[in-house]
Amino acid sequence: MSIFRHHRKRMELLLMLLIGLAWGILLSELLQRARWQFDEEDQPYQSSNYPPSSYMWSTSDPSYQLTTMPNNLTTDRGDLAERLFKETRVLCMVLTSPKTHRTRAIHIKRTWGSRCNELIFVSTKSDKELGTVALKVKEGYSNLWGKTRAGLQYVYTHFQNYDWFLKADDDTYVVMENLRSFLYAFTPKAPVYFGSKFRVHVKQGYMSGGAGYVLSKEALLRFMEHGFSNSSICSNRSIGFEDVELGRCMQAVGVAAGDSRDEHGLARFMPFSPLHWFSDSPNWYRPYRFYTSSNSTNDCCSNSAISFHYSNAKDFYVLDYVIYKLRAFGVSRPQEQLPMKQPFQEVMESLQKWRTSKPEKLTPAIGDHKNKQKLKPNT
Numbered sequence: 001m002s003i004f005r006h007h008r009k010r011m012e013l014l015l016m017l018l019i020g021l022a023w024g025i026l027l028s029e030l031l032q033r034a035r036w037q038f039d040e041e042d043q044p045y046q047s048s049n050y051p052p053s054s055y056m057w058s059t060s061d062p063s064y065q066l067t068t069m070p071n072n073l074t075t076d077r078g079d080l081a082e083r084l085f086k087e088t089r090v091l092c093m094v095l096t097s098p099k100t101h102r103t104r105a106i107h108i109k110r111t112w113g114s115r116c117n118e119l120i121f122v123s124t125k126s127d128k129e130l131g132t133v134a135l136k137v138k139e140g141y142s143n144l145w146g147k148t149r150a151g152l153q154y155v156y157t158h159f160q161n162y163d164w165f166l167k168a169d170d171d172t173y174v175v176m177e178n179l180r181s182f183l184y185a186f187t188p189k190a191p192v193y194f195g196s197k198f199r200v201h202v203k204q205g206y207m208s209g210g211a212g213y214v215l216s217k218e219a220l221l222r223f224m225e226h227g228f229s230n231s232s233i234c235s236n237r238s239i240g241f242e243d244v245e246l247g248r249c250m251q252a253v254g255v256a257a258g259d260s261r262d263e264h265g266l267a268r269f270m271p272f273s274p275l276h277w278f279s280d281s282p283n284w285y286r287p288y289r290f291y292t293s294s295n296s297t298n299d300c301c302s303n304s305a306i307s308f309h310y311s312n313a314k315d316f317y318v319l320d321y322v323i324y325k326l327r328a329f330g331v332s333r334p335q336e337q338l339p340m341k342q343p344f345q346e347v348m349e350s351l352q353k354w355r356t357s358k359p360e361k362l363t364p365a366i367g368d369h370k371n372k373q374k375l376k377p378n379t
């Protein structure tokens, strides 16, 4: 009898131990998930659950550098993209700051930045691995115009041998092949720039900063030769909204704010990430849009989209994988063709149209998602 009781007691003890263990595991799992959810954009990743095991983050380093390349993308460039790479030469200037060299900029270098013909990081501190250009400008969001100005000046004096000059922030993702194929139709001799066109502040519209914008060679030349040293044309102050200041300046030196929508009227430069589209419908964006006629509320963006804002390092790798690696089996893609190069005269006519066109009428939002968190307008 006593042996039996003793045995029962031991069984009870064992059971309790097991239950305790199960609870412990469950709790730790929940905590891990919660941490992952609150992982903010600017914070280095802290969850041990992320990134997946194929990504080796060195946790002893607070910057959590990748020690292996997740993708070898050099093998994935098709013939047409290869040809474009040589024909439509794009210099990428990424604005960054010492605080985000490790959390954002380095991941641009390892993802989309590697597909630029030339990649330059403009910052205020030098960084060997990143290869930054350290400019003597004030740091901070309110001084972004000063940094952009100085960056463009640096690019103009050191890099003449490119057709197009892209400005991106370190939270912008760019599909370089789509940028090139869009630009292919235009001559870089045309005074034009493209981006996500907003309707306020500047008569011809201006390009929202976060989605990035691309200046033709001629546009950069006009900015430097006519605007840069004449403060009555282009602001020479450090303070200012970078995108609005550039927009005013571009208009003043006769650079047209181009239309980069696709044949369905869908935008190619997006001031938010596709990863936000379905969860945080960016309602703030609607009243800013220059073009409003696209009535598509489910289709986030053009199939030939060029850029996305509000992307973080995780998004860079996710987008790289989805765009360059993932294929649906048995779903073939149509034969791709380069667009026709437009004759100079035709391009000039388009530019004239863009200089004088008015923002399209604001329409009430169709099928706006309700009660969704809004993204802040930003540059």
Ligand SMILES: *[C@@H]1O[C@H](CO)[C@@H](O)[C@H](O)[C@H]1NC(C)=O
Pocket: 069, 072, 073, 074, 075
């Ligand atoms: C990527 O692939 C190319 C072609 O197969 C190869 O030459 C190159 O060394 C690879 N790069 C890396 C970093 O693995």
Ligand SMILES: *[C@@H]1O[C@H](CO)[C@@H](O)[C@H](O)[C@H]1NC(C)=O
Pocket: 230, 231, 232, 233
């Ligand atoms: C600056 O631009 C204004 C307006 O176009 C012009 O009148 C003035 O002569 C320019 N100043 C210089 C120094 O070029």
Ligand SMILES: *[C@@H]1O[C@H](CO)[C@@H](O)[C@H](O)[C@H]1NC(C)=O
Pocket: 231, 236, 237
């Ligand atoms: C801006 O331009 C004005 C007038 O040309 C000049 O007096 C001023 O020193 C310039 N400011 C800077 C920061 O270069």
Ligand SMILES: *[C@@H]1O[C@H](CO)[C@@H](O)[C@H](O)[C@H]1NC(C)=O
Pocket: 264, 265, 293, 294, 295, 296
């Ligand atoms: C609006 O939607 C309809 C139906 O899908 C489509 O036929 C039409 O082309 C769209 N309009 C624009 C401007 O995209």
